[in-house]
Amino acid sequence: MKGKHQGVQSRLLETNPRALFMPCACHSLNLTLSDLAKSCSKAITFFGVVKIIYILFSSSTKRWRLLLDHVPKMTVKSLCNTRWESQIKSVHAFRYQAPELRKALL
Incomplete structure (x- = not known):
């Protein structure tokens, strides 16, 4: 934890102010x-x-199965607010299998 006031950083600075x-x-x-x-x-x-x-798709197993039937190679993934690489992983299905994903939505 790097907390400025209560984390490890502040404890290290108490021990060694030059840290x-x-x-x-x-x-x-x-x-x-x-x-x-x-x-x-x-x-x-x-x-x-x-x-x-x-x-x-994730709120229903029936819809998730429909998604897997149309997009067999990969699925949509949830987004993380702080990790950019997880957002990249979550859009792979949109990028590489957009037509199949569109069919699943229709």
């Missing part, structure tokens, strides 16, 4: 991309549609 905290570059990039996606209206709309389609 230097360096945030992880990959995690910082993930947070930056997540914030960027939240500020783009097209990205908000796109990921909103992905989330709605996931909710539609």
Whole structure:
């Protein structure tokens, strides 16, 4: 935990005031991309549609089976708010099997 006031960072600084905290570059990039996606209206709309389609299929086993019948190689996945790579994984079905996904929706 890197909490500035109650986490490991603050405890280390109590022990050694000269300790230097360096945030992880990959995690910082993930947070930056997540914030960027939240500020783009097209990205908000796109990921909103992905989330709605996931909710539609995952809320019913019958609909999930229908999805698996039409899109056998991969399925839609839920979105994570902070992990950019999980959002990429969740759109694979949309990118690679859009016609099959469309048939499942119809």
